[in-house]
Amino acid sequence: MRIVLASGSPRRKEILDQIGIKYDVCVSSADEHTIEKDPKKMVMLLSERKAMSVLKKLESGESGICDHPEEETFCVIGCDTVVYQENGNGILGKPRSEAEAFEMLNALQGGFHEVYSGVTILVSGLKTPVKRSFWERTVVHFSQMTDEEILEYIKTGDPMDKAGGYGIQGFCARYIEGIEGDYLNVVGLPARHLYSELKSLGAV
Secondary structure, eight states: OEESSSSSOHHHHHHHHHHTOOOOOOOOOOOOOOOOOHHHHHHHHHHHEEEEEEEEHHHHHOOOOOGGGGOOOOOEEEEEEEEETTTTTTHHHOOHHHHHHHHHHHHHHHEEEEEEEEEEEESSSSSEEEEEEEEEEEEEEEEEOHHHHHHHHHHGGGGGGSSSOTTTTTTGGGEEEEEEEHHHHHHHHOOOHHHHOOOOOOTT
């Protein structure tokens, strides 16, 4: 069974490498626009779209991953992660500007928020196609940040490609007071839950 990650995220690739999963990468071209406001439903919806987009590429031979896709069994992993602040701005995606990154970090500092990841696993090449979907939630507590500290962090460039405008594994770690739940879920992929599902499918 060939495992394919439907993401070009370096953080998700690092997590799979960390837990010893062998995989190929095929970046999804799925439409990520949605009006869904519930963070659990949103990440589940988008993770399925991403996985399905890549599975279609694989089965049609567009991906370039293998020469004879009809002879392969693919296990595609789609994932989507968002930051959610229930008593604040709701769902926070990636900031589109430094000004928006400042607004996000200013809203998150001195309080707590939730990080939701949705994962969809699609397996093709079997008599009955398989779909597994789940979501994971982690609560993150932020310490107080001054405007100067927020601007200093933004200057590193780290916030610009991350949901909520921060990365727990980098410079911003010095402002994280604690978490409740899976740390790697905040990084971008709930490793323990994913490994459990892949193991049950016989993919690892």
